[in-house]
Amino acid sequence: MRPSRARRGLGRLERPALTGVLVREFINFGSFWRSSTFTSTVEPTIYLLAFGFGFGALVSRVDGLEYVEFVGTGTVASAVLFASVFPAMFGTFVKYKFQRTYDAILAAPVDTEELVTAEALWIAMRAGTFGCFPLLVAMVFGLDPRPDMLVVPAIAFLAGFGWACFGIMVAGRLKSIDSFSYVTSTVVTPLFLVAGTFFPLSELPQWAQVAGNVNPLHHCVELVRHASFGWDGWADAAHLGAIVLFGLVMWRLAIRAMTRKLVD
Numbered sequence: 001m002r003p004s005r006a007r008r009g010l011g012r013l014e015r016p017a018l019t020g021v022l023v024r025e026f027i028n029f030g031s032f033w034r035s036s037t038f039t040s041t042v043e044p045t046i047y048l049l050a051f052g053f054g055f056g057a058l059v060s061r062v063d064g065l066e067y068v069e070f071v072g073t074g075t076v077a078s079a080v081l082f083a084s085v086f087p088a089m090f091g092t093f094v095k096y097k098f099q100r101t102y103d104a105i106l107a108a109p110v111d112t113e114e115l116v117t118a119e120a121l122w123i124a125m126r127a128g129t130f131g132c133f134p135l136l137v138a139m140v141f142g143l144d145p146r147p148d149m150l151v152v153p154a155i156a157f158l159a160g161f162g163w164a165c166f167g168i169m170v171a172g173r174l175k176s177i178d179s180f181s182y183v184t185s186t187v188v189t190p191l192f193l194v195a196g197t198f199f200p201l202s203e204l205p206q207w208a209q210v211a212g213n214v215n216p217l218h219h220c221v222e223l224v225r226h227a228s229f230g231w232d233g234w235a236d237a238a239h240l241g242a243i244v245l246f247g248l249v250m251w252r253l254a255i256r257a258m259t260r261k262l263v264d
Contacts, residue, residue, distance in 0.1 A: 013117060017110040021118035024105075029126075036087070040130040044079035048072055048134050051198050052141070063200050065229065072138025073228045074197035076131045076156060077220040083127040084160040085188060088167025092119065092258075093177050102262055112259045120164040120251065127160025128153045135228075148227045155227065155243075159220040162247035165254040172257030196221045216246040 029036070052068035062070045095101040105115055132153055139145055170183050194201070194208055195217040201209050212218050219239040226232050226239075 012111075013114055014109075017108075017114040018118045018121070020108070021105060021110060021115060022122055025119070025122040036126075037130065040079065040083040040126070041133040043082055044075045044134045045137050047078060047198075048075045048137055051075075052138075055198070066142065068141055069138065069143050069228075070225075071198060072134060072141070072143050073225045074195070074221045075134040075138075076152060076224045077159065077195060077217050078192060078197055079134050080127045080131040080156045080160045080220060081163055081188070081192060081217060083130040084123050084163040085167040087126075088120070088123050088164040089171050089180050089183070090177065091123075092168045092171035093174075093180075096171075096258075096262060097177075102258075106262060112262055113255050116165070116168055116255045116258050117251070120161050120168060120254065123164035123167075124157045124161035127164070128157035131156035131160070135224075143228070146228060148231070151227050152224055155220060155223045158240075158243050158247060159216065162216055162243060162250050165247065165250035168254040169250060169257045172254065172261045191215050191217050194218070216243060219243050219246075 048068075048071055052071045055067060055071075059067050061067065096103070102115060106112065135143070135149065135152060170180065174180065174183075190211075194204070194212045195215050196212060197217075201212040201218065204212065219242040222232075222239045223236060223243070226236055
């Protein structure tokens, strides 16, 4: 077992440790940023174009919005999901299982809590950036910009942090990379579909509406949509609280899963 932080005389979440991991990730990102950016931005954009102009030809307005505007703002959440949960799952698994990157990092004065936190923060920063691309595409096709849209990267960052921690937790608990397909099929895909991205939850059966309202991705969709078309007071405070709560819970679960994997 590795020596505890208490023995080293170091506290929790020290800035040098977090900075060290973040700088390493930033430098390493320079070697594959083109492929990562392409994957994380093109797929949500294809969804936007396919649904916005495909279904948009049949359904002109939804909830008082042009359908391309409805989908364009909702697809931001999809971009955040794709840019956070999958890199977190696969990247974390590869780093600790095959590359042994985390063993090398933990040999330095960095503990598992700092490692997981820094990894999630880095993925969340990327997700916050990539998540804005569908919004920019929607502007090209008629979405009117608003000053409040400047908070969208922050919303995407918060949501991305929670999903990054979820992905890290999954990677820490599953023993095979092939098992990720079960999580994708039974958790990620249903939550992606029942988030209010492509159609309003009010049009779904009651059970689906209940599932959608506890879906963290739905709260991200609502906040981005309201930032684009007008805030909804306490409802938005509740959406923000749900995203923050999801991120905190997933953060602690991710730390616990990786501690058991790397230390215990």
